[in-house]
Amino acid sequence: MFVVVGCLLTCPLAGQAAPIDDQLKAIQSVGAEGKGHAAAIAAVKELSRGKSDSLIPILRAFEDANPLATNWLRGAFDAVAEREWRQSRKLPASELEAFVRDTARNPEARRLAYEWLVKVDPSVSDRVIPGMLRDSSPEFRRDAVQRLLDRAVKAQEGDKKPEAVALYREALSGAIDDDQVKAIVKPLRELGETVDLQKHFGFLTEWHLIGPFDNTDKTGYDVAYPPEMKIDLAAKYTGKMGEVEWERHATEDEYGVLNIAKKTAPHKGAVTYGYTTFVTDKPRSIEIRLGTPNAWKLWVNGELVFARDEYHRGTQLDQYKVRAKLKSGTNAILMKVCQNEQTEEWAQDWKYQLRVCDSAGAAILPSSVATTTSQIGR
Template sequence: MPLPRLSRRTFSQSVASPQFFLPTAFSLLLALLSVSSDALADQPGNTTNNSLVEVLNRVDAEGVGHSDAMKAMSAQAKSTDVSPVQLFATLDSMSHAEPRAKNWLRLLASQQIEATESNAATTGKLNSLREDLLVFFNDRSHDGDARYLIYRYLVDKNPDRRETLLEQAVDDPFIPLRYLAIERKMKQAEQFEGEEAIEAYLELLPLARHPNHLREITASLKKLDRPVQLAKQLAMITQWQVIASFGNKDSEGFDHVYEVETEYAESPLDHELVKQSFEAATTSEGDDKTTGETLTWQTLSTDDNAGMVDLNPTYDNAKDAIAYAVCFFELPEGETTDAQARLGCINGNKAWINGQPVLSNEVYHSGSSIDQYVSNCQLRPGLNSVLLKICQNNQTQPWAQDWQFQFRLTDSTGRGIPVTVLNVAP
């Protein structure tokens, strides 16, 4: 029996949401190694650091390289013959590692830190080692996961370091570190009153990246009679041209390419798209079947504090329906073109940037949040466009009635890109 279509995610170039603690995979690797180290004790124990790193860097999806990695790691798991040079070579190698390989490298680096610390303690060089690790941490050009590993080590050995390290991390490019630093500053701001509190929150506003932090900061400012709009701080796009409803019976419309998609793909920067009308259609054995209704684009804006665009009031709570939303916008001069598309949507959805597909998630009514789906995308100086396909099914439960979305563009750290929406009303 096939899986229900309502739960199928068909395609994603998604970027993983920021993790604020070492991944679960790290703990899992430790467990695996503890189980297998005795069984693999007869493996060679003289693997050099360079060759070991090479073995770990070959780890990939679907189990590729994991067996070799486990053997190599188990063979040296109890080795204390580690030099600072080897440790920093491992930390440096994390900059170019794929995610699964990086889990192994993180484990290796953690073990090497312990071994190097043990060696340094017996030679009177422990303080020198920790200062070298601090220098590595302070250099933001190094891999964020490697720096975060060092942060945890330094704080574990000296909890008083936490305040100093986080004080300077409020603008750190590695989001988990910035998250901790902003969290610390927010707790400090809670102790202030009046203008002092307002000043503290306003200082954090342009630095915060996580939507929850931005939501809490704007809520605190509202309580202090200094309201700011969350959607603006997040750089949500709040003005769209929308056309609906196209058919989505049995959720078949998700994969079906309606004429709107075809026209957009041919000329993704052509404003004339929103001046065209389209025949309402359903799908029948893969072909369009027109209903005789002519659909036109409508301007749809939102003043929702979080930038949520609700399709239900405009389209009468339609079911088995698809809406397309398009926005043409100008990128600010000097703004990065290496961006991320971030969509929050409780319905099945697809997204294109400048004609290129970036998101595709056939997931219905399983929850929604700011930045729920994230994908890298490429913008261009000047004119750009985004097309969204928002799919509603026919579920009748009260919790399955929402038909809505929120969308923004950010840089790689989650800083919202404040685009200028062009007035291209039909």
């Protein structure tokens, strides 16, 4: 009798909605190829009927959601917010604003909350955005940078050079998108200011290169040449055309592009390795962002963290984003860059650029200049 009564008090009745936590878990569990779709569809349907007190839990659920689940959560949030706003012209504004300001929360969820807040109270932009110049969300940073950039342009147009320079500099300190960086750097230089783009983006510009090794018929991609076993900067190896050794190279390109084709011959059907170090005073999670039109592999402290066997599909800034972990002290970074044997003019590029940054794209600079040892075991 008591068991039955207890169940009646705690268990959903037939046709009764499941608790919101169960609905959120069902959505978070959705996967590819129809996995969990039936349960997720039912959960979204129930969740979309919720009241305003379900909005924050939905946003929190973004934390453990895959991209597909995120889309479904967004749909449920929009449905609840739209209905509540249409019926009462109210949303839990203070709770939503607190969520937006919490940089530990999921960036997509924060942005969704912000977009709805603006509908309720347009003045929220003036309260929130100015403080987001170094936010963990790229979208919020962009908004904050643009506000400063607009003010800088007006100051420059009004012949207020010191004010314009100060505003441009402040905007640049938070800028992570290349188009905004260029829009800031151009007028700064016109005003006589110098800007170090290599440092701003966090490009690694000093490398030891060794090669070429053989990549005839693209066979070298899967061959573990000696640098993959151990880094010995004093060693010499048999390469594609004879003996090869490590040579130190630095790039002066503002965007950190290291042009291997100009430094290594022959530059067709070949493999070159690039090695550098990065010093940090504490363990930290980073993103390594790189661009190259060539096939490549990347190791951090001897661990293969990513690889791409693809040639001449174009290249751009931050083309690839690779998460990695650095240890305290000196960290070894090794790139393997492969060139095929295509003869078309557009297939002659053999180059790469690589930078270290946080998840938003802001540069992480080394704690000190790395002292490269002659031999580092991997």
